[in-house]
Amino acid sequence: MIKEGYIIMIDIFLDFLRVNWVNILLITVGASAIFVYIWQEREREKDYASMIVLQIDELQERMQQIQSYISDNGLDFKAFYESLPLINENYWDRYKHVFIRKIDNKSYHNINKFYQYVLSIKEQQEILRTLQKNYFFLKQQAIANTEFSYIDRIISATEQSIISPDLVEKSKNDFLKENKNENLNQFVGKVLEQISLNNPNNNLDVFWSVYNQKRSKFLGIVNNNQVLTDYSPLQISHTINSILKQYSMLEVTGTDGYRKLRKIAKMTDK
Secondary structure, three states, X not given: OHHHHHXXXXXXXXXXXXXXXXXXXXXXXXXXXXXXXXXXXXXXXXXHHHHXXXXXXXXXXXXXXXXXXXXXXXXXXXXXXXOOOOXXXXXXXXXXXXXXXXXXXXXXXXXXXXXXXXXXXXXXXXHHHHXXXXXXXXXHHHHHHHHHHHHHHHHHHHHHHOOOHHHHHHHHHHHHHHOOOHHHHHHHHHHHHHHHHHOHHHHXXXXXXXXXXXXXXXXXXXXXXXXXXXXXXXXXXXXXXXHHHHHHOOOOXXXXXXXXXXXXXXXXXX
């Protein structure tokens, strides 16, 4: 009897499969799709959380680096200018909507504040870079204008110093007529002939000689850092100092939200 009962149950089950196999297949496929979707979403969350956590850790190191640029004398603008951009892509702003319901309000607020401080310092960095690039451009323009001025003045002076051969010949003849001293006449005649031979042909040599002397002296003065003032507004230094003071009082990596992000990213605790 028991055996016959099993056989009947198997027959009923097989009949059920024959009648409903399409529905069962659809349910199986649907369940698989839901499972795959949930798995993919969790993997995406893990990736997003990893990107945010790694960026926060990196930015904190960069903020410490910027703090080292500040001394009793103020901000080291040269080191600050030469540093890499503080942040290129804001992962928190891009993916925070994924975690808004998974972390507490205080953690969310603190991480938001942290990124605001980072972006504010990046803005000051960009302002300084723009000012210094403009300074380099204006300095180059001033050098070019000065050199053009030298060229114009030296060309004018060179052209005025040229003595035409006809004028030399006329001057020589007039002098010889008016003076009876033979030795003096001979000497002056040779001098005027020498001027006539040399001066017209060597005006470019004279130009380059004078120009290169002036240019060399001018560049020597310009390249002396004590001559030209490399100005950077003090407001940049004051603003960065103010931001860093506020940042120093902010807790980020110690918040529950940061730890939750590390857990989602499956990172080991620090």
